[in-house]
Amino acid sequence: MQNKLFIASRFLFTRDKGKFISIVSLVSSIAITIGIASILIVLSIMNGFESEIHKRILNVEPHITIKSTQAISSNPLNLIDLTFIEGIESISSSIDSKGVIQFNNLTAGVQIKGLDILDNNSTGKGFFGQFKLSNLGSSEIIIGKSLAYRMGIRIGDQLIIRIPSLENKASFSLGKSQSYIVSEIIEFGLAKFDNSLVIVASNQLLGSGMDQNLFNHWSIMVKDPYQTSKYIIQLERLLNNTGLTVSDWSMNNSALFKAIVIEKTIMSTLLFLVVLVAMFNIMVMISMTINEKSKDIAILRTLGFREKDITQIFFLQGMINALMGIFFGLLLGVIALKNLSKIENFIDLVFGFDFFPSGLYYISNMPYLLRLQDIIIISVVAFLVSFLAAYLPSMKASKKDPALITRFYRN
Incomplete structure (x- = not known):
């Protein structure tokens, strides 16, 4: 050789x-x-x-999302029961809806997320993804950086949120209005959030009488976000026949x-x-x-x-x-x-x-x-x-x- x-x-x-x-x-x-x-x-x-x-997605989106098509007033799920699953670090509930914000003479369509961190899940309390939402008051709002820049909004400005609704098959209503003070402007790092996402406290939404068209969402953070499939299998087994759907961050961004x-x-x-x-x-x-x-x-x-x-x-x-x-x-x-x-x-x-x-x-x-x-x-x-x-x-x-x-x- x-x-x-x-x-x-x-x-x-x-x-x-x-x-x-x-x-x-x-x-x-x-x-x-x-x-x-x-x-x-x-x-x-x-x-x-x-x-x-x-x-950037994991900084903002929950690792696993549970969604319900039922009104917020009926909660078929006791989320505390899910904490026994090994690897689940925090669970938080939220109200997700589409709406309109008004500032001066400008309006824009937005995604509204009303957050309500469960008190007995202190590891997740006060967080949205990896962003700490410190001192979010009941009448305060957090908005994306691009949305704020486009509408000329600054911290301390007051704006109005409206959630449209169909009162009947023939009529459309912009719904009731609610005023909020901008407490923070965040750059989430993804255009779809920076351009349209606003965050408020869920109790403020519920107290405003705007809950008839809102849906239940639960956000779950796990130890390893790249191993969500094993958690989804367990959750689907537990939530069978409850009208709830389970998805993870990769499914939500599959396209x-x-x-x-x-x-x-x-x-x-x-x-x-x-x-x-x-x-x-x-x-x-x-x-x-x-x-x-x-x-x-x-x-x-x-x-x-x-x-x-x-x-x-x-x-x-x-x-x-x-x-x-x-x-x-x-x-x-x-x-x-x-x-x-x-x-x-x-x-x-x-x-x-x-x-x-x-x-x-x-x-x-x-x-x-x-x-x-x-x-x-x-x-x-x-x-x-x-x-x-x-x-x-x-x-x-x-x-x-x-x-x-x-x-x-x-x-």
Whole structure:
């Protein structure tokens, strides 16, 4: 094997008249390097965006939501009974509804969340997701930052909430109005909340006579938000035939996560085509080497090398080329990711292109998440394709008849 590896490396890095083969080999390795690095960088950046979205959703949304289509006045569920399930950290009830807020001469449709943290679940008391709602008074309201900016609302301003209702099939009413003082303006980190979410105390909503069209919601926070499926199974078993539905944060945002998966798949497939083209270059390079080294093949056969040995020599030549490209591609990808912020700053300095202008995006730097499983998958797939690209043309070398080759060169 050592002799075969030596011969393969000599064929690969030849300095004689087959110098063009070395150029093709170098171009193939560079193409594989760029392709592998591109796949790793793109996947890691998309993983970073996905992780960032997860964090922001979990900062605001409950891990598990229980919903009821019954009016708030009828509560078929005693939530305290759920606290015995291991892993559940807090339970809170809320009133969720759509409504309209009025400020000066402006109106906007909003999502209203009336919070009521259970007193005997002190770990969750006063929190909405990971946001601490300190000193939320009965006549006070918390609104999203984008909504406040759009309507020119500041802390201390007074605004009016109306919850529309259908009084009968033929008439529509804006419902009763309730005044609130803005106590806090929060940047939740997700546009759908910053643009339309307002938070009030649920007892204020119930006391205003606006409860006829509201629904029961219960928010559950668990120890591990990525293991909600096991809790959902237990909750569905407990809440069977109660008219309550159970969902988790991933179900509530399933369309978004499916879109991310589709984007990652499409981008990875397109970039892998670059690697595939480079692998075809390896096939071309091996075929050229076989034609160029026909005399050497005949000499090796006369020295006692078998057909299998000749195949292995050219196979090793192709695999050395491919493995160099894969290794340096992974190395380049990791280095680029570790210096991603410096690369962003360099592009901004040289070309004046800012990836995330302040005020337009919630993040200032491009996030990335380098996963070992991605490195393994990329390496394995690239290796398998390299194996085929190197093996198929190598079989051609073993079919050459040394006697015919020797006769050709004599003539």
